Amino acid sequence: MAHQAVQELIGLLPDGVVITGPDEIEKYREDFAHDGSAGTPIAVVRAESAEQVQQTVRWAAEHRVPVVPRGAGTGLSGGSSAVDGGITLCLERMRGVEIDPACQVAIVEPGALNVEVKRAAAEHGLWYPPDPSSYEICSIGGNLATNAGGLCCVKYGVTTDYVLGIDVVLADGTQVSLGGKRIKDVAGLSLLKLFVGSEGTLGVITKAILRLVPAQTVGATVVSSFPSMTAASRAVVAIRTLLRPAMLELMDNPSIRAVEEWRSHGLDGAAGALLIAQSDAPDAACAAEVELMRRCCEEAGATEAFTTTDPTEAELFVSARRNAFHALETRGSVLFEDVGVPVPLLPDLVDGVAAIAARCEVEIAVVAHAGDGNTHPVIVYDGTDPACVDRARKAFEEVMALAISLGGTITGEHGVGRAKKGALPDQLGEEVMALTRRVKDALDPDGLLNPGAVL
Numbered sequence: 012m013a014h015q016a017v018q019e020l021i022g023l024l025p026d027g028v029v030i031t032g033p034d035e036i037e038k039y040r041e042d043f044a045h046d047g048s049a050g051t052p053i054a055v056v057r058a059e060s061a062e063q064v065q066q067t068v069r070w071a072a073e074h075r076v077p078v079v080p081r082g083a084g085t086g087l088s089g090g091s092s093a094v095d096g097g098i099t100l101c102l103e104r105m106r107g108v109e110i111d112p113a114c115q116v117a118i119v120e121p122g123a124l125n126v127e128v129k130r131a132a133a134e135h136g137l138w139y140p141p142d143p144s145s146y147e148i149c150s151i152g153g154n155l156a157t158n159a160g161g162l163c164c165v166k167y168g169v170t171t172d173y174v175l176g177i178d179v180v181l182a183d184g185t186q187v188s189l190g191g192k193r194i195k196d197v198a199g200l201s202l203l204k205l206f207v208g209s210e211g212t213l214g215v216i217t218k219a220i221l222r223l224v225p226a227q228t229v230g231a232t233v234v235s236s237f238p239s240m241t242a243a244s245r246a247v248v249a250i251r252t253l254l255r256p257a258m259l260e261l262m263d264n265p266s267i268r269a270v271e272e273w274r275s276h277g278l279d280g281a282a283g284a285l286l287i288a289q290s291d292a293p294d295a296a297c298a299a300e301v302e303l304m305r306r307c308c309e310e311a312g313a314t315e316a317f318t319t320t321d322p323t324e325a326e327l328f329v330s331a332r333r334n335a336f337h338a339l340e341t342r343g344s345v346l347f348e349d350v351g352v353p354v355p356l357l358p359d360l361v362d363g364v365a366a367i368a369a370r371c372e373v374e375i376a377v378v379a380h381a382g383d384g385n386t387h388p389v390i391v392y393d394g395t396d397p398a399c400v401d402r403a404r405k406a407f408e409e410v411m412a413l414a415i416s417l418g419g420t421i422t423g424e425h426g427v428g429r430a431k432k433g434a435l436p437d438q439l440g441e442e443v444m445a446l447t448r449r450v451k452d453a454l455d456p457d458g459l460l461n462p463g464a465v466l
């Protein structure tokens with residue numbers, strides 16, 4: 012039966028769009044979480060147009076086949092992991108990017124990489140701010156579906172703040188357009204925002220209209236070393252009370268050392284923590300922001316606060332921070348956390364994570380979009396030792412429980428996916444979970460879109 016249905020799908024779509032060979036589909040099974048939860052799809056559809064997405068979803072609805080939407084597969088919570096007996100609907104071939112400079116928007120197909128949108132916008136002196144560390148390898152569709160954050164979000168906001176419109180294919184194959192090139196639009200319910208962050212569980216995004224802003228220039232970067240994460244996070248709280256930097260990123264000692272061992276960026280391997288702060292304010296305002304940030308760091312106990320206005324030098328530090336996940340992955344098996352708290356509670360969160368690491372006897376390296384209170388404790392462990400695996404999983408759960416106890420969230424930007432859904436009710440509570448299920452049931456009554464993710 013499944014075989015017959017797949018043959019029908021192959022017949023519906025142009026040659027090469029549907030692939031079924033075990034070797035060919037292997038690279039579409041897992042995302043970057045590599046959490047072992049992925050199943051084996053009966054086929055992978057590499058759609059080339061919105062129409063093909065509609066045809067695929069209609070076919071899936073008719074045959075009751077689960078559909079896992081997939082962008083570039085860089086997710087860190089198992090959101091695009093394949094399911095047994097389902098299909099993976101990959102948008103990587105839909106790459107169009109068009110800039111409308113008069114409206115200051117980008118009209119983008121979902122498979123376009125974040126960096127491709129940035130580059131196209133830059134040709135018109137414009138900028139698409141959301142910048143996940145993975146911006147060179149992740150897709151806009153994935154960014155919208157997870158409401159991705161990044162490094163400049165502390166000042167410029169997250170993905171949803173830049174989404175003016177989308178086309179989305181619903182579970183029955185109907186395509187709707189929500190929003191448009193309008194900066195202001197309050198007609199009807201805010202359905203557009205419902206789909207942003209819905210992790211492929213409510214529909215498949217086939218087009219996005221993204222707001223652009225005039226390009227900014229980084230004026231200065233302040234890199235401060237601290238004896239401990241507690242001291243560095245106190246500096247973060249002080250800075251965020253006084254100003255809104257263009258970037259405020261934190262690395263702890265294990266992540267500094269991991270990056271240095273992986274590929275040297277010239278970081279101080281002896282520092283307890285490194286805080287990278289940027290200002291893109293103009294002229295005198297930039298100097299004033301730098302002065303304030305330096306003072307906050309020194310008062311919080313920084314052993315060094317170094318300022319550079321050289322973009323190449325600054326990029327070396329920023330890329331060290333961006334590369335932390337890749338570096339940590341080379342040290343063993345990893346579990347990526349993404350917890351966030353209100354900014355003033357950042358010191359409590361980092362202290363709590365250190366206590367969990369000690370209690371569970373695992374290494375937890377911490378990098379953070381600190382200015383947003385969003386941390387990524389990365390649990391590094393020996394995946395071949397069952398006892399170690401158990402301790403790592405325990406630490407993973409405890410970090411989420413800690414964040415909730417501090418009034419925080421289990422995920423600031425990576426999404427719930429499959430890796431974190433067990434903890435979602437603890438954060439949202441019964442009534443919000445029930446409301447969430449009612450929304451899901453209304454839009455996807457047969458539960459075919461990304462089953463097993465989020466809910």
Ligand SMILES: Cc1cc2nc3c(=O)[nH]c(=O)nc-3n(C[C@H](O)[C@H](O)[C@H](O)COP(=O)(O)OP(=O)(O)OC[C@H]3O[C@@H](n4cnc5c(N)ncnc54)[C@H](O)[C@@H]3O)c2cc1C
Nearest residue numbers: 082083084085086090143144150152153156159160211216
């Ligand atoms: C080194 C590294 C650094 C990272 N840094 C950051 C960071 O700073 N900030 C951040 O937010 N994330 C970060 N991430 C996580 C990841 O890159 C983001 O979650 C990204 O938005 C995922 O995009 P993707 O195209 O890879 O999506 P995928 O992994 O393919 O999918 C992610 C989710 O989106 C859904 N989806 C994908 N496309 C569509 C679509 N067209 N319609 C409907 N649903 C869809 C999938 O079903 C899945 O639930 C990082 C990842 C890596 C590997």
